[in-house]
Amino acid sequence: MSCFQTIQDYGLRSIGIGERLLPKESITLCEQFTLIGSGMIWNIYYGVIALATGFFLATALAVAKGSNRRIFRKPAEWFIFLFRGSPLFIQFFFAYFLFLNLKGTHPFFGPFTAAWLGALVVLFLNTAAYSGEIFYGALRSIPKGDVEAADAYGMTGWSRFRRIIWPTMLRLAWPAYTNEAIFLFHATTLVYFSSFPAWRQKGDSLYYARYFADKTFNPFIPYPILAFYFILLTLLIIGFFGLINKRLNRHLPTERRAKTRGLPNLLR
Amino acid sequence: MFSFCSDPETLGTVGWFSCYLTTGVHFSFYISFFKVLLLLAITAPVALSFGFLGAMAARSHFAPLRWLGKFYIAIVRGIPDIAFFMFFVIALDQGFEWVRHKVLCPDWDQPIRQGADFLVCSSAKLPLGSSPEWIHQTYGFFLAVITFAIVFGAFAANVLYGGMRAVPHPQLETAEAYGMSRRQTFWRVLVPQMWVYALPGLSNLWMVLIKATPLLFLLGVEDIVYWARELGGTKTPKFTAYPHGDWRMWYFLFLLVFYLGFTRISEIVLERLMVRFTHGQATTGGEKQRKAGGAIT
Amino acid sequence: MKKLIIGAAALALSASMAMAETVRMGTEGAYPPYNFINDAGEIDGFEREVGDELCKRAGLTCEWVKNDWDSIIPNLVSSNYDTIIAGMSITDERDKVIDFTQDYYPPTASAYVGVSDDVDLMNGMIAAQTATIQAAHVAESGAMLVEFATPEETLAAVRNGEADAVLADRDYLVPLVEDSAGALMFVGDPVPLGGGVGMGLRESDTELRDKFDAAITSMKADGSLNELLKKWFGEDTATY
Known part of the structure; x- marks a missing residue:
C-alpha cells in the first residue's frame, strides 16, 4: 500500500472518516505519521476553541479581579485560584464526574460527558483562569499617564476601557499570553489520557501515539513523531502571535518596540 | 494497626476508618507526599541551574554555543511534557548504560542491540543487577529528577534569558565605563539585577512544576495521584479486609485540597521573595518601597 | 567490633556473588x-x-x-x-x-458485563480499556467502542449508563459481579481471546x-x- 493511499485512508480517521479499523500488522512509518497527524486535528480543535472563548472570560475575570467592589473581586479571585492551584489532571477527573451526575438529573448535560464538549469546557475554564491572571497583572501595570490622558479627553466608562485600557493591557500581556497559548495546546494531550473516553478509536495525537507504542512496543518512534508535530504547531503559534504582537505595537517607535519584546516572559 | 481492627463489629464506624487509614498501603500513600515534596525540592535548583546554563549559552558570543542554547530552549519548550516523559526516561537510562558499557567493557564482542533487546555487559548495568531494591528506586528517582530538570530547565532558560535582556542597558554601559571586563559585568551587574525581572516568570514556573507532579508515575515514581487512583478504586472483599465502592472522588478531593494549600503557601513565600528582590531596584515596585521608607519585610 | 562488621560485609559480598x-x-x-x-x-x-x-x-x-x-x-x-x-x-x-x-x-476467556441482559453486543456501546486485546476485539466486531484509561473506569461507565456493556478478562470481572448484589451481570457468551x-x-x-x-x-x-x-x-x- 502506498503512502498516498494511507493518507487517504487515515488522514481524517480521528474525526471518523476513512478506514474503520486501525492498522494492526506490519505498521509502517507512513501510517504512524498519518494517524498521529490526524489526531492533531483534535489538539488544534481543543486549543483554538478554548483560547478563542477563554479570551473573553479572561478579560472579564481580570477586570473583576481588579475591581474595587468585593462582590466582583472575590468570586474572580477564587475562580482563578481554584483553576491555577490544581493540576489539570484532577480538574478533568472532577469535571467528568460532575457531568455524569448532572446528566442523570438534567438531560441537557447529555453531550457533556463526551470529550469534544466536556473536556473543551474544562480547558476553556482553565485557560480563562490562567489568562485572567496574566491580564490582571498587565492591567495593574498600565502607565498612569495613559489613563489620565483618557480622562482629560473626557472619555469615560466603556469607551475609555475599549479604546485605551484594553489595548494597552493586551500589549503588555502579549508575551506571557503567547506562552499560555503554547501551554494550552500542550495540555490538550491530557484529554484522552485522563478521564474522558475515546469513542470508536477517535482520539487525539497522543492517543494514536500510545496506540502505536503499544502495538510496536517501541516508544522511540511514535513519541518523537508526536514531538515533531508539536514543535511545528508551537512554531506556528509563535509566528501567529508574533504577527498580532506587531499589530498591537504598531504605533510605537521601533526602538521601544524592541524593548517590549525584552519584557520578562511570564509563564503560566 | 490497632487491636480492635480484627473485630468485625467496627465496620463503618470511626474505628473502622482509623484502621482503614493506617493500613500499610495507606502509609505508601502518605510517604508518596514526601516523595513528591523531595522531588520538587531537588528538581527546582537543578532545573534552575540548567536554565541558567541554557540562558548563558543562548546569549553567548560563540555562535555554535548560542545555537545550542536556543535549540534547547525552542525544542524542549515545543514538546508537551507528557510526550517527553513517555520515552525519555528509557532513552536516558539506555544512554547512561551505553556510555558505561563503552568505558567499562571495551572487549565485549556481542552487539548491544539484539533484535528489540538492549544488552550491555553486567558491570555496565545501572544500577548493578545485584543491588538491593532501594538503590533501584533511588536510581529511578534520580532519572525522574533529571528528566524534570531538563524539561523545566528549558522554560527556566527562557525566563532567565528574558530577565537578562530586561536589565536596563545603561547599567551595563556604566559598568563598562568603569572598566569592568565582560565577565565582571555579567556576574557583578547583570546577574544580581536580573532576578527581579525573572522572578514573576520563575514563580509561575514553580507553580507549573508543582502541577506537573501527577505525571511522575510515567517516570516510574509512584506519586500521590497514582496512589489516590489505586486506593480509591473499587475494592472487593476477596482481596482486602476493607472493601468499599468507588471512592476516587474523596481521594481526589483530598489531593485538590493539598495542591491548593501548597500553591497558596508558595504564592505567599514567593510574594515575600519578590519584595526582597525589588528592594533598591529601579522599577515601579522598588520606587514604591523607597518612598514607603525602604523597610524590608 | 569494627573487624566484625568488615567480616560480615565481606561475607555478605561473597554470598551475593555466589548467589549470582x-x-x-x-x-x-x-x-x-x-x-x-x-x-x-x-x-x-x-x-x-x-x-x-x-x-x-x-x-x-x-x-x-x-x-x-x-x-x-x-x-x-x-x-x-x-x-x-x-x-x-x-x-x-x-x-x-x-x-x-x-x-x-x-487460555483466558473475556466476557461482557452489563446491567441488564438485553444488551445488543453487536451494535451497542461497549467499554474497554485503551490498548487491550479486548478493545481491538470490540473495534473489529463493529460495536461502538468506548475506551477508558483504566479498567476501573470501564466498569464505572457501565454502572452509570455511559456504556451498555464492558468487555474485559472474565477473571477480573467475576469478583466484581459477585460483589455487586445483582446490579451487574454477565451478558452473552464468553469470548476466547489470547x-x-x-x-x-x-x-x-x-x-x-x-x-x-x-x-x-x-x-x-x-x-x-x-x-x-x-x-x-x-x-x-x-x-x-
Missing part, C-alpha cells in the same frame, strides 16, 4: 486477582504466589518490581527487570518482540526462560499450580 544475580520480576500491581497491592502495601495475588514458587523451584532469588502497563515491555527489553509476570496473554504480536514461557494460566498467560522474557535470555519453563512444568505435574488456580479463581476455573 537476583532476578527482577516486573508486574503491574493493578489487576486482581492476578496481581494487586494488598492492604499491607505489598504485591499480592495469584502471580505473586506462582512467581515465588517458580523462583524457589528454579533456585533463583527473586525481587518484585512494579511498572506501568504502558511501558512494561519497553522496560523489559532495555533490561530494567528480567521477567514480566503481569497477566500478560501470549499473542503473536508480543511474541515477535519478547519470548514467552509456556502458559501458567490456561493464548493463555505466560511469563515474558527477553529473547536473548533463553537460559532463564528454560529454567522457568522447567519450573512451570514441574508445578503442572505435581498439581500445585492447579491448587493455586483454584485458590485464586474459584473451584470451577479451568485447570491443567
Whole structure:
C-alpha cells in the first residue's frame, strides 16, 4: 500500500472518516505519521476553541479581579485560584464526574460527558483562569499617564476601557499570553489520557501515539513523531502571535518596540 | 494497626476508618507526599541551574554555543511534557548504560542491540543487577529528577534569558565605563539585577512544576495521584479486609485540597521573595518601597 | 567490633556473588486477582504466589518490581527487570518482540458485563480499556467502542449508563459481579481471546526462560499450580 493511499485512508480517521479499523500488522512509518497527524486535528480543535472563548472570560475575570467592589473581586479571585492551584489532571477527573451526575438529573448535560464538549469546557475554564491572571497583572501595570490622558479627553466608562485600557493591557500581556497559548495546546494531550473516553478509536495525537507504542512496543518512534508535530504547531503559534504582537505595537517607535519584546516572559 | 481492627463489629464506624487509614498501603500513600515534596525540592535548583546554563549559552558570543542554547530552549519548550516523559526516561537510562558499557567493557564482542533487546555487559548495568531494591528506586528517582530538570530547565532558560535582556542597558554601559571586563559585568551587574525581572516568570514556573507532579508515575515514581487512583478504586472483599465502592472522588478531593494549600503557601513565600528582590531596584515596585521608607519585610 | 562488621560485609559480598544475580520480576500491581497491592502495601495475588514458587523451584532469588502497563515491555527489553509476570496473554504480536514461557494460566476467556441482559453486543456501546486485546476485539466486531484509561473506569461507565456493556478478562470481572448484589451481570457468551498467560522474557535470555519453563512444568505435574488456580479463581476455573 502506498503512502498516498494511507493518507487517504487515515488522514481524517480521528474525526471518523476513512478506514474503520486501525492498522494492526506490519505498521509502517507512513501510517504512524498519518494517524498521529490526524489526531492533531483534535489538539488544534481543543486549543483554538478554548483560547478563542477563554479570551473573553479572561478579560472579564481580570477586570473583576481588579475591581474595587468585593462582590466582583472575590468570586474572580477564587475562580482563578481554584483553576491555577490544581493540576489539570484532577480538574478533568472532577469535571467528568460532575457531568455524569448532572446528566442523570438534567438531560441537557447529555453531550457533556463526551470529550469534544466536556473536556473543551474544562480547558476553556482553565485557560480563562490562567489568562485572567496574566491580564490582571498587565492591567495593574498600565502607565498612569495613559489613563489620565483618557480622562482629560473626557472619555469615560466603556469607551475609555475599549479604546485605551484594553489595548494597552493586551500589549503588555502579549508575551506571557503567547506562552499560555503554547501551554494550552500542550495540555490538550491530557484529554484522552485522563478521564474522558475515546469513542470508536477517535482520539487525539497522543492517543494514536500510545496506540502505536503499544502495538510496536517501541516508544522511540511514535513519541518523537508526536514531538515533531508539536514543535511545528508551537512554531506556528509563535509566528501567529508574533504577527498580532506587531499589530498591537504598531504605533510605537521601533526602538521601544524592541524593548517590549525584552519584557520578562511570564509563564503560566 | 490497632487491636480492635480484627473485630468485625467496627465496620463503618470511626474505628473502622482509623484502621482503614493506617493500613500499610495507606502509609505508601502518605510517604508518596514526601516523595513528591523531595522531588520538587531537588528538581527546582537543578532545573534552575540548567536554565541558567541554557540562558548563558543562548546569549553567548560563540555562535555554535548560542545555537545550542536556543535549540534547547525552542525544542524542549515545543514538546508537551507528557510526550517527553513517555520515552525519555528509557532513552536516558539506555544512554547512561551505553556510555558505561563503552568505558567499562571495551572487549565485549556481542552487539548491544539484539533484535528489540538492549544488552550491555553486567558491570555496565545501572544500577548493578545485584543491588538491593532501594538503590533501584533511588536510581529511578534520580532519572525522574533529571528528566524534570531538563524539561523545566528549558522554560527556566527562557525566563532567565528574558530577565537578562530586561536589565536596563545603561547599567551595563556604566559598568563598562568603569572598566569592568565582560565577565565582571555579567556576574557583578547583570546577574544580581536580573532576578527581579525573572522572578514573576520563575514563580509561575514553580507553580507549573508543582502541577506537573501527577505525571511522575510515567517516570516510574509512584506519586500521590497514582496512589489516590489505586486506593480509591473499587475494592472487593476477596482481596482486602476493607472493601468499599468507588471512592476516587474523596481521594481526589483530598489531593485538590493539598495542591491548593501548597500553591497558596508558595504564592505567599514567593510574594515575600519578590519584595526582597525589588528592594533598591529601579522599577515601579522598588520606587514604591523607597518612598514607603525602604523597610524590608 | 569494627573487624566484625568488615567480616560480615565481606561475607555478605561473597554470598551475593555466589548467589549470582537476583532476578527482577516486573508486574503491574493493578489487576486482581492476578496481581494487586494488598492492604499491607505489598504485591499480592495469584502471580505473586506462582512467581515465588517458580523462583524457589528454579533456585533463583527473586525481587518484585512494579511498572506501568504502558511501558512494561519497553522496560523489559532495555533490561530494567528480567521477567514480566503481569497477566500478560501470549499473542503473536508480543511474541515477535519478547519470548514467552509456556502458559501458567490456561487460555483466558473475556466476557461482557452489563446491567441488564438485553444488551445488543453487536451494535451497542461497549467499554474497554485503551490498548487491550479486548478493545481491538470490540473495534473489529463493529460495536461502538468506548475506551477508558483504566479498567476501573470501564466498569464505572457501565454502572452509570455511559456504556451498555464492558468487555474485559472474565477473571477480573467475576469478583466484581459477585460483589455487586445483582446490579451487574454477565451478558452473552464468553469470548476466547489470547493464548493463555505466560511469563515474558527477553529473547536473548533463553537460559532463564528454560529454567522457568522447567519450573512451570514441574508445578503442572505435581498439581500445585492447579491448587493455586483454584485458590485464586474459584473451584470451577479451568485447570491443567
